[in-house]
Amino acid sequence: MDVRRLELLRELAERGSITAVAAATNRTSSAVSQQLKVLEREAGIPLTERRGRGIVLTGAGRMLAQTATDVAVALERADALWNDFKQAPSGDVTLTIFPTGGQMLLPGLLTAIRDVAGLTLDCSDQDPLLPDFADLTPDFDIVVADAPAILPSWRERGLAVVPLMTEPLDVALPEGHPLSEKKSLSPRDVIDETWIGVPAGFPFDRILRQIETANGSPARVMQRFVDNGIVESIVAAGHGIAILPRFTTRDHENGLVTRPLTGVRAVRKISALMRPDRAERPSVRLVVEALRTEAARFQAEHETASAG
Incomplete structure (x- = not known):
């Protein structure tokens, strides 16, 4: 099976509609549909089914979409190993965060990574009215979210979850x-x-x-x-x-x-959420580790101030 067609199936599993997949991958809806039909012929069994005006994955489709995630993770891991071998982490990393999380963590994070050659960190904040920040993981490398605890839905989505602070x-x-x-x-x-x-x-x-x-x-x-x-x-x-x-x-x-x-x-738990394949990139790993360090420093500093 073609890896690119598997990736389209994975996008459909995460984004929920052909239209959303087309927009995210710079294709037309008809082109996405055609590629999924080719994949279905290769698989030999139905991968999608009609529901209302849209389509959803069958059980076999969901299983193959998980396989697509596994393939993406393996490819990113291989690429990360090679990048680690030939150069320091580099490239563009996108991060989005809720407002008070940005107030706490972004100043120190940007200071920590500003001298990393070849690494560009593009940060943004999000409207806290968003029901579930995990919905942003298809569009950002790192999503920093707060919740009463690590949510079961994050694990069910197969996301990489890195606890940062309480x-x-x-x-x-x-x-x-x-x-x-x-x-x-x-x-x-x-x-x-x-x-x-x-x-x-x-x-x-x-x-x-x-x-x-x-x-x-x-x-x-x-x-x-x-x-x-x-x-x-x-x-x-x-x-x-x-x-x-x-x-x-x-x-x-x-x-x-x-x-x-x-x-x-x-209390609220603050965590970094990522697609598992993106979590394998050296540049993303470096930023997440810097986030963990800054969160630990910030929490320790403010707990000491509160105790005093």
């Missing part, structure tokens, strides 16, 4: 709030408070759901915002309290104080 989520209060006298806060402490929240379903909102469950009563949410800076300003002005990430919240600088939350699991 960030606590704290309760943010306006300075002078009676609860600021406590060193930590429990769900019972905040049962009667007004909250400034995030959109439903966001990681921080899941913490609020845990607080509701622990208290057996709904939380009173006055406003919801995506941008943490807006949340900080409204809390500082005395309009409520909020769940905010520890390392990027500017407490004591803008009228805020933060306190750890006890009795619920209040």
